[in-house]
Amino acid sequence: MTTPLKLGTRGSPLALWQANHVAALLRPILDPRPVELVRIETHGDRDQASALSQMGGFGVFTKAIQNAILDKTADVAVHSLKDLPTIPTDGVILAATPERAPNGDAFLSTKYGRFDDLPSGATLGTSSLRRRAQILNYRPDLRLVELRGNVDTRLRKLDEQSLDGIILAEAGLLRLGLGSRITEILDPTWMLPAVGQGAIGLECREADAETRGILEAINHAETWSRVLAERAMLWTLGGGCLVPIGATSKLADGVLTVRGAVLSPDGRRRITATHRGPADTPVAVGQELAAKLKDEGAEEMLATGIGERGASAP
Numbered sequence: 001m002t003t004p005l006k007l008g009t010r011g012s013p014l015a016l017w018q019a020n021h022v023a024a025l026l027r028p029i030l031d032p033r034p035v036e037l038v039r040i041e042t043h044g045d046r047d048q049a050s051a052l053s054q055m056g057g058f059g060v061f062t063k064a065i066q067n068a069i070l071d072k073t074a075d076v077a078v079h080s081l082k083d084l085p086t087i088p089t090d091g092v093i094l095a096a097t098p099e100r101a102p103n104g105d106a107f108l109s110t111k112y113g114r115f116d117d118l119p120s121g122a123t124l125g126t127s128s129l130r131r132r133a134q135i136l137n138y139r140p141d142l143r144l145v146e147l148r149g150n151v152d153t154r155l156r157k158l159d160e161q162s163l164d165g166i167i168l169a170e171a172g173l174l175r176l177g178l179g180s181r182i183t184e185i186l187d188p189t190w191m192l193p194a195v196g197q198g199a200i201g202l203e204c205r206e207a208d209a210e211t212r213g214i215l216e217a218i219n220h221a222e223t224w225s226r227v228l229a230e231r232a233m234l235w236t237l238g239g240g241c242l243v244p245i246g247a248t249s250k251l252a253d254g255v256l257t258v259r260g261a262v263l264s265p266d267g268r269r270r271i272t273a274t275h276r277g278p279a280d281t282p283v284a285v286g287q288e289l290a291a292k293l294k295d296e297g298a299e300e301m302l303a304t305g306i307g308e309r310g311a312s313a314p
């Protein structure tokens with residue numbers, strides 16, 4: 001049988017890089033079965049203007065690709081894992097994560113050589129609530145402006161719009177060969193990355209045992225353990241899209257260490273906790289970390305996020 005295995009992907013340069021990377025990992029396993037890309041436009045691609053936090057809901061970059069695998073336009077959904085909601089979608093399963101790229105956040109500037117050199121009142125571009133809250137916590141004197149669009153678009157805005165700097169994921173820049181534009185990787189003790197940042201998530205139809213088996217062959221065990229723990233933390237916190245939450249993790253000698261942070265959107269309040277546990281029970285490690293964060297007082301901030309989404313304001 002030579003029915004191709006079809007990988008559903010967004011059409012942005014970074015998404016296509018990631019889908020081609022996955023295709024290259026799969027081809028030696030599938031040979032002679034062909035692997036093809038199917039480009040799918042998502043809500044987030046169509047609306048390039050709205051603030052992401054205002055786009056009303058989960059999965060603006062992922063839902064359309066999930067729908068494509070459900071209607072069999074594609075067999076595999078290739079996502080940036082950080083864009084994939086932790087709330088499961090019926091009929092779809094996260095089957096594998098190939099080896100993760102570095103998960104850091106990068107500072108890019110044409111004027112300043114280090115983040116800490118930014119003068120009071122400097123203007124930074126970011127469209128991420130998590131980055132905004134952490135920057136305001138660390139440097140309440142900085143000004144933040146919305147910055148949307150693909151990586152290339154954001155770099156153009158840095159060059160053209162007299163911004164003092166922008167923040168982008170290190171992984172996307174490295175993958176697009178733009179690592180030389182990075183001024184500094186921000187210190188994760190104050191800038192915790194997004195859950196799943198730098199990882200690629202591969203979904204397929206839950207009932208498609210053949211594709212699940214194929215994807216499991218390119219799974220990277222360490223990445224899988226780390227991202228499952230980070231995602232279990234996020235899912236357990238249940239903060240929704242208006243609560244800034246960050247996480248980072250490492251795995252050494254079978255021990256998984258995960259650190260998480262929950263902030264208020266204005267950055268004034270910040271709660272962090274670290275938790276360790278066996279790498280082969282990552283979901284428990286993430287859930288226990290979420291419980292610690294709640295014990296430290298995160299619960300109140302998580303409720304704030306729900307209030308701002310339209311329920312009764314606290």
Ligand SMILES: NCc1[nH]cc(CCC(=O)O)c1CC(=O)O
Binds near residue numbers: 170
């Ligand atoms: N929705 C934006 C998005 N989704 C994934 C990446 C970068 C790659 C990654 O972190 O996996 C980016 C761009 C950015 O945050 O700079």
